Amino acid sequence: MNIIEKLKSGFLFFDGGMGTLLQEKGLLPGQSPEEWNITHPDVITSIHRAYFEAGANVVTTNTFGANPLKISNTEEAVFKAVENARRAIFKEEQYVALDIGPTGKLLKPLGDLDFEDAINAFSETVKAGDRAGCDLIIIETMNDPYELKAAVVAAKENSTLPIFATFVLDENGKTMTGCDIPSMVAMLEGLGVSALGVNCSLGADKLKLFVPEIVACASIPVIVNPNAGIPCIHDGKTCFDSTPDDFCSHMLDVAEMGARVLGGCCGTTPEHIRKVVHGIGNLQPKPVVEKNITVASSYSKACIFDSKCVLIGERINPTGKSKFKTALRENNMDYIISEAIGQEEHGAHMLDVNVGLPEIDEVDFLTRAVKEIQAVSTLPLQIDTSDPVALESAMRVYNGKPLVNSVNGKEESINSVFPLVKKYGGAVIALTLDEKGIPDSAEGRYQIAKRIVERAEEYGINRRDIIVDPLCLTVSSDKNAPKVTLDAIRLIKERLGVKASLGISNVSFGLPNRDYITSTFFALALREGLDAVIMNPYSQEMQKIYYAYNALMGIDEGCGEYIAYASDKRSETLDSETDITLERAIIKGLKKDAKEITKKLIIDTPPLEIVNNYIIPALDTVGESYEKGLSFLPQLLMSAETANIAFDIIKEAIPKDENASKGDIIIATVKGDIHDIGKNIVKVILQNYGYSVHDLGKDVSPEAIVEYAKKTGIKLIGLSALMTTTVPSMEETIKQLKNYDSNIRVMVGGAVLTTEYAEMIHADKYAKDAMETVRYANDFYNS
Amino acid sequence: MTHTMYTVSPQTLSVEIKDALRYLSIKSPDEGTLALAIECIEEAKEIAVPKAVYVKSRVKIEGRRVIFDFMEMESENLVKFLDGYSEAYIFVATIGIRADMLVNRYLKSQPSKGVLFNASCVAVIESFCDRLNLFLTDGRYRERRYSPGYGDLSIEYQKELLKYLDAERKIGVTLTEGSLMVPTKTVSAIIGIPE
Numbered sequence: 001m002n003i004i005e006k007l008k009s010g011f012l013f014f015d016g017g018m019g020t021l022l023q024e025k026g027l028l029p030g031q032s033p034e035e036w037n038i039t040h041p042d043v044i045t046s047i048h049r050a051y052f053e054a055g056a057n058v059v060t061t062n063t064f065g066a067n068p069l070k071i072s073n074t075e076e077a078v079f080k081a082v083e084n085a086r087r088a089i090f091k092e093e094q095y096v097a098l099d100i101g102p103t104g105k106l107l108k109p110l111g112d113l114d115f116e117d118a119i120n121a122f123s124e125t126v127k128a129g130d131r132a133g134c135d136l137i138i139i140e141t142m143n144d145p146y147e148l149k150a151a152v153v154a155a156k157e158n159s160t161l162p163i164f165a166t167f168v169l170d171e172n173g174k175t176m177t178g179c180d181i182p183s184m185v186a187m188l189e190g191l192g193v194s195a196l197g198v199n200c201s202l203g204a205d206k207l208k209l210f211v212p213e214i215v216a217c218a219s220i221p222v223i224v225n226p227n228a229g230i231p232c233i234h235d236g237k238t239c240f241d242s243t244p245d246d247f248c249s250h251m252l253d254v255a256e257m258g259a260r261v262l263g264g265c266c267g268t269t270p271e272h273i274r275k276v277v278h279g280i281g282n283l284q285p286k287p288v289v290e291k292n293i294t295v296a297s298s299y300s301k302a303c304i305f306d307s308k309c310v311l312i313g314e315r316i317n318p319t320g321k322s323k324f325k326t327a328l329r330e331n332n333m334d335y336i337i338s339e340a341i342g343q344e345e346h347g348a349h350m351l352d353v354n355v356g357l358p359e360i361d362e363v364d365f366l367t368r369a370v371k372e373i374q375a376v377s378t379l380p381l382q383i384d385t386s387d388p389v390a391l392e393s394a395m396r397v398y399n400g401k402p403l404v405n406s407v408n409g410k411e412e413s414i415n416s417v418f419p420l421v422k423k424y425g426g427a428v429i430a431l432t433l434d435e436k437g438i439p440d441s442a443e444g445r446y447q448i449a450k451r452i453v454e455r456a457e458e459y460g461i462n463r464r465d466i467i468v469d470p471l472c473l474t475v476s477s478d479k480n481a482p483k484v485t486l487d488a489i490r491l492i493k494e495r496l497g498v499k500a501s502l503g504i505s506n507v508s509f510g511l512p513n514r515d516y517i518t519s520t521f522f523a524l525a526l527r528e529g530l531d532a533v534i535m536n537p538y539s540q541e542m543q544k545i546y547y548a549y550n551a552l553m554g555i556d557e558g559c560g561e562y563i564a565y566a567s568d569k570r571s572e573t574l575d576s577e578t579d580i581t582l583e584r585a586i587i588k589g590l591k592k593d594a595k596e597i598t599k600k601l602i603i604d605t606p607p608l609e610i611v612n613n614y615i616i617p618a619l620d621t622v623g624e625s626y627e628k629g630l631s632f633l634p635q636l637l638m639s640a641e642t643a644n645i646a647f648d649i650i651k652e653a654i655p656k657d658e659n660a661s662k663g664d665i666i667i668a669t670v671k672g673d674i675h676d677i678g679k680n681i682v683k684v685i686l687q688n689y690g691y692s693v694h695d696l697g698k699d700v701s702p703e704a705i706v707e708y709a710k711k712t713g714i715k716l717i718g719l720s721a722l723m724t725t726t727v728p729s730m731e732e733t734i735k736q737l738k739n740y741d742s743n744i745r746v747m748v749g750g751a752v753l754t755t756e757y758a759e760m761i762h763a764d765k766y767a768k769d770a771m772e773t774v775r776y777a778n779d780f781y782n783s
Numbered sequence: 784m785t786h787t788m789y790t791v792s793p794q795t796l797s798v799e800i801k802d803a804l805r806y807l808s809i810k811s812p813d814e815g816t817l818a819l820a821i822e823c824i825e826e827a828k829e830i831a832v833p834k835a836v837y838v839k840s841r842v843k844i845e846g847r848r849v850i851f852d853f854m855e856m857e858s859e860n861l862v863k864f865l866d867g868y869s870e871a872y873i874f875v876a877t878i879g880i881r882a883d884m885l886v887n888r889y890l891k892s893q894p895s896k897g898v899l900f901n902a903s904c905v906a907v908i909e910s911f912c913d914r915l916n917l918f919l920t921d922g923r924y925r926e927r928r929y930s931p932g933y934g935d936l937s938i939e940y941q942k943e944l945l946k947y948l949d950a951e952r953k954i955g956v957t958l959t960e961g962s963l964m965v966p967t968k969t970v971s972a973i974i975g976i977p978e
Binding site for chain 2: 101376588673
């Protein structure tokens with residue numbers, strides 16, 4: 001019987017802890033346990049043997065830290081470890097799991113490990129384990145879903161063994177990075193693991209509290225491997241962890257709740273496992289139940305397509321938006337991020353991400369956009385592209401289970417999209433069009449939807465992951481079009497049992513006050529059971545329909561969300577002072593006032609006059625007050641944010657060719673340093689003073705900075721370093737920049753720097769704060 | 784030698800507004816800054832997951848070297864700091880990675896809040912360390928602790944220290960290539976145990 005058959009036939013028992021037992025045998029804390037695979041093979045085998053004798057079906061190899069980022073001899077350690085485990089087998093139905101723990105590094109953007117480098121590291125362990133002869137792979141003790149995804153992708157790309165995956169929860173039922181259970185389950189099931197669950201961190205008494213939620217989400221077997229015997233002091237009180245008997249009684253509860261794979265983690269011993277195996281005796285596990293849940297997830301949130309319609313923000317899309325197109329051409333990621341945050345703040349549940357423009361490299365840009373957006377927004381993303389290469393690249397780096405926009409009835413589309421969904425996981429928007437175009441009838445659109453669903457199932461993709469968009473055409477060109485769409489929604493939902501979505505704004509194309517039409521159509525579609533809508537979250541008309549519909553249909557409990565929404569609208573009157581000037585609004589950081597006043601001013605005042613007579617004097621006043629210590633950083637930034645709002649309005653009024661920046665500046669936090677707060681502040685203020693800031697980010701190598709300077713010809717560069725240990729890296733960067741071009745000027749800043757230090761490393765200027773950077777830039781560009 | 788885990792409920796941490804403002808050298812905040820600071824501290828406490836792991840070790844001093852049970856550190860400052868103590872606690876404490884995630888977000892969406900939120904998170908981790916400090920010294924010392932990176936105590940010791948404390952597995956603390964701890968709102972430190 002192979003491991004999957006065994007899993008279907010009943011409970012599966014994993015082993016318990018390894019580390020504590022090794023320490024009892026003489027391993028010193030801080031020493032590498034993997035080394036013992038080579039130096040003490042008999043000790044390792046005897047521990048595995050003890051677990052098999054206790055009744056475990058699966059032992060995990062002593063390879064928790066066996067990856068090239070932690071040890072130098074991964075392959076040898078893994079081979080020996082597998083050999084040691086296999087030698088412990090003494091009867092049928094005993095299996096060896098290749099154990100994969102975290103890399104010990106946090107992935108970018110939080111830490112300094114690149115996602116692809118993580119995949120490469122895991123791949124080495126997987127390849128070795130696969131060749132050494134394991135029965136399955138267990139990826140465990142994962143704190144970060146992103147790293148877990150990297151490990152699963154590595155396992156899938158380098159082995160065909162079944163993959164089990166467990167993650168770590170804290171007392172709040174979330175991973176360290178804030179990922180909740182539904183999101184974790186969505187991502188792992190999407191990736192196609194064979195079993196999933198939790199391990200480590202908590203004892204069985206606490207971990208069991210989360211088992212019901214995991215079982216409720218998962219359509220595959222659930223694993224629970226808790227700790228035991230780890231001393232902990234919480235709020236001053238010492239907690240005693242469970243004895244083997246306590247452990248066993250909690251694990252029986254866990255089994256009762258529906259978990260099927262039971263074992264232990266840190267501190268558990270063969271005795272713990274023996275008790276559990278005996279305690280379970282002849283009990284049969286609860287059956288694994290398929291859950292009919294359609295879900296997309298981010299690193300922290302799951303968006304479930306349920307009774308309430310899912311609002312998918314459409315604003316990250318260049319179609320018909322000249323400002324957005326300019327942002328794409330200028331590689332202006334900040335613009336895209338602000339669209340993401342803005343839509344999230346306006347109640348979007350998900351974000352569509354489309355950056356397709358003929359003249360940009362969509363593969364590169366879409367991938368970066370996904371990375372940047374998921375670093376700041378908690379919303380799940382809908383990856384919107386017609387380029388399969390861009391789609392794969394974006395799905396790969398996506399931290400969660402994405403929604404893919406879109407597949408359609410054309411064979412070419414099906415054959416390029418579905419393999420990616422199978423590999424990386426995802427739900428898919430399916431458009432009811434094919435080689436012959438869009439059928440005129442609801443029946444015709446249903447037929448295409450049916451074929452797409454069937455083809456998905458042939459690829460092993462469950463129909464719950466198909467969300468059909470029956471397409472809405474413009475009412476102004478075909479008066480019957482909206483009715484066909486509404487009929488199609490009903491037909492498709494009834495007959496196929498799948499979810500339906502609409503890209504809704506198209507219906508009103510060509511008509512004045514489009515919102516009236518779009519939102520009314522939205523209401524009608526909701527009545528037909530629409531599950532998701534791609535829409536403009538800033539549209540009040542759409543929001544009104546959404547909240548009012550939910551209240552009227554009894555899916556907004558106590559009208560709570562409606563009340564919160566409608567009351568908020570009422571209170572949106574200004575917090576303004578009367579008779580305020582733009583200058584004062586900026587100084588005081590009054591954003592709404594600044595917006596209103598600028599809108600009025602722009603009617604009859606030349607844009608540059610507003611900048612020179614109001615905004616710059618205001619910024620100078622705040623800057624001066626900041627430098628004198630009369631006001632502080634948050635106020636300086638608050639004024640900067642306010643000035644930005646005014647700038648946004650003014651920019652729209654300035655003809656393109658006059659919109660010249662005062663000059664270009666490259667800024668970066670140097671290699672080895674991941675602190676970028678100071679650099680980000682400098683950026684905000686420089687932008688305020690009209691500079692185009694090219695922000696290369698943090699932990700940037702000297703070579704990358706020189707390369708960028710070469711490419712752009714920019715001669716003014718700002719470098720930041722916070723630690724004494726990273727100043728040498730700054731020095732090296734300056735050296736390389738000056739070697740390339742002695743006319744380049746480098747200004748430096750950061751907590752440990754001083755004027756003397758800056759001179760020592762040959763910087764041209766030490767700027768103690770953002771205002772000093774502005775002054776140096778002014779001097780540089782005016783001289 | 785046992786590793787002990789130490790946690791507290793974040794809401795029980797005392798974090799004063801002036802603590803957060805101090806990191807931005809703000810002595811007399813205006814009304815807006817004050818209101819934002821209050822909001823930030825509340826939010827920082829909400830998302831903090833304070834966790835620490837510590838061990839006790841004997842201390843032996845030989846010249847410029849301090850010899851613990853598990854590692855040695857060379858530092859005149861540390862020798863001075865531990866002078867007269869025969870035992871010490873070594874700990875790593877963090878409030879978790881979500882603080883970093885939110886700081887990043889606010890710096891993009893609203894920089895003025897970003898810097899205040901960052902300062903609030905620093906205040907929360909420091910308050911957590913103070914609590915641990917008091918706990919380990921039976922209420923004798925609140926802030927007396929010494930960390931790699933201070934004075935002449937090299938930051939390179941982080942690697943060995945974190946490995947010994949099993950900080951990655953126990954509380955999710957990792958190191959970058961440049962020996963910086965991530966989550967960034969993390970403190971590793973040594974405390975002399977008063978007789």
